[in-house]
Amino acid sequence: MPKVIPAPDELSKPFWDGVNKKRLLLQNCAACDAYQYPPRETCATCGSVESLGWKEVRGRGHISSYIVIEDGRLDRRMPDQPYNLAVVTLDEDPGINFYSNLPGTPVHQVPVGAAVEVFFEEVGPGQLIHEWRVTR
Numbered sequence: 001m002p003k004v005i006p007a008p009d010e011l012s013k014p015f016w017d018g019v020n021k022k023r024l025l026l027q028n029c030a031a032c033d034a035y036q037y038p039p040r041e042t043c044a045t046c047g048s049v050e051s052l053g054w055k056e057v058r059g060r061g062h063i064s065s066y067i068v069i070e071d072g073r074l075d076r077r078m079p080d081q082p083y084n085l086a087v088v089t090l091d092e093d094p095g096i097n098f099y100s101n102l103p104g105t106p107v108h109q110v111p112v113g114a115a116v117e118v119f120f121e122e123v124g125p126g127q128l129i130h131e132w133r134v135t136r
């Protein structure tokens, strides 16, 4: 399946730099201790700008729900249809969700509620992405 090649901008660069070191870093607000993802200019919880920093999380979560993409309109992904698209909720902060194709999990056989962990896949020279897999 073709992978999304990240195009980091100023705001997301710390996230992608972390991914390239096999670390999952999320924005964290020192004023209210909220995590947020994807990164934003201001804290979505308290509105602070200057209190936003980055904090590493363990990268454990569980599958909250999923759909199977059977008639998506993205040309480059059409050959891979049908494929899973799961919502992964982070255990450290249930307000944080990621999307995942769950590599290794057969289509239509997503175990909702199952524990998952982050791992890192190389998609280009020196460029990793984060993905999620069911833990056994």
Ligand SMILES: [Zn+2]
Pocket: 029, 030, 031, 032, 033, 034, 043, 044, 045, 046, 047, 048, 051
């Ligand atoms: Zn805040």
